[in-house]
Amino acid sequence: AQSVTQLGSHVSVSEGALVLLRCNYSSSVPPYLFWYVQYPNQGLQLLLKYTSAATLVKGINGFEAEFKKSETSFHLTKPSAHMSDAAEYFCAVSVSGTYKYIFGTGTRLKVLA
Amino acid sequence: GAGVSQTPSNKVTEKGKYVELRCDPISGHTALYWYRQSLGQGPEFLIYFQGTGAADDSGLPNDRFFAVRPEGSVSTLKIQRTERGDSAVYLCASSPGSGNTGELFFGEGSRLTVL
Numbered sequence: 001a002q003s004v005t006q007l008g009s010h011v012s013v014s015e016g017a018l019v020l021l022r023c024n025y026s027s028s029v030p031p032y033l034f035w036y037v038q039y040p041n042q043g044l045q046l047l048l049k050y051t052s053a054a055t056l057v058k059g060i061n062g063f064e065a066e067f068k069k070s071e072t073s074f075h076l077t078k079p080s081a082h083m084s085d086a087a088e089y090f091c092a093v094s095v096s097g098t099y100k101y102i103f104g105t106g107t108r109l110k111v112l113a
Numbered sequence: 114g115a116g117v118s119q120t121p122s123n124k125v126t127e128k129g130k131y132v133e134l135r136c137d138p139i140s141g142h143t144a145l146y147w148y149r150q151s152l153g154q155g156p157e158f159l160i161y162f163q164g165t166g167a168a169d170d171s172g173l174p175n176d177r178f179f180a181v182r183p184e185g186s187v188s189t190l191k192i193q194r195t196e197r198g199d200s201a202v203y204l205c206a207s208s209p210g211s212g213n214t215g216e217l218f219f220g221e222g223s224r225l226t227v228l
Contacts, residue, residue, distance in 0.1 A: 009153070036219075043117065043219035044156070044204070090155050099144070100169070101217065103155030 002027045004093050006104035014112045019063075019078040021107045023091030026072065033074045034092040034101065035065055044090065050074060061085070086111045115139070117220035119205050125226045126195055134190040134223045136205030145188050146217065147180055148204040156204055162188060195227045 007022040025031055035047040048059025055067040061084075065076045074091060091104040118137040126132055138145050144163055148156035158172040165185045173179075177195075182188040192199055202224045206217040 004155075041221065043221045044206075044217075045219070046216045049216070092155075099146075099161055100158045100172075101156075103148075103157070105153065105155050 002031065002093050002102050004091050004102055004104040006089075006091050006107050008107055009105065010108050010110065012110040012112055013081045015083055016080050019076070019081045019085065019109065021076040021089050021091075021109065023065075023074045023076065023104060024072050025074060025091075025093045027093060031093045033065075033067060034094070035059065035063070035074075035076050036090045036092060036103075038088045038090065038106075040087070047076070047089070081109075081111045083111050083113065085109060117205055117207055117218055119203075119220035119223050121223055122221065123224045123226075125228065127228050128195060128197060130195050130227075132192045132195055132225060134192075134203050134205075134225070136188045136190070136207075136220060138186065138188070138205070138207030139218055140186075142207035142209055142218070143185070144208045144210055145182060146206045146208075147188070147190050148206065150202045150204055150222070152201075159190075159203075192225075195225075197227045200225055200227045 003026045005024045033050040036044040037047050038044045047063050048057045050057050050067045058064045063078045065074050088106045088108045090106045092101045094101045120135045146161050147159040150156045160170045160180050161168050162182045177193045179191045202222040204222045206219045208215050
């Protein structure tokens, strides 16, 4: 069965510092991986997705993620945090041929001034 | 254009009551999904529609939960004899078609509180 693990339910960074949100997946077949963001009082929106093309994926708002098969990871990074990045971030996996997205438990990012 | 719309945004009900939650997907999207997000958890799959039919309802927790999409657009999630454990945010999402490589477009959710 497919699963996703997000390490750290809460992460705090200073404004301008590197953002690193961790996601590890489990899948017996090549996965499709996603990062979604949920701002306060808003629906989830797609940040970026990996669908077996380039392993380094660039998304919106300066975020990117790298698919590392050997580490079964898909960590989300941003070089310089902005106050507007404060939100909850969800990693998700789906398996080729299915439409069930398995979400992680989420990481709440706090950006300190 | 309009995004996915969910009503009500908040619903408080008493244990044992019947509840309906509505989802209006993005116009033209044939695929519609319901997820449930409990406190401190990620969204959990409930049911998936392709057009009017429920292609997969394996995520519905029990027979108190039912969903319909009679005309292939608006969907209603129905919960009978609500229990306190049903309290959660119910999320609706839509996408242009089937398949797993595309983006899901989520509504803001309906927060259900069962007293």
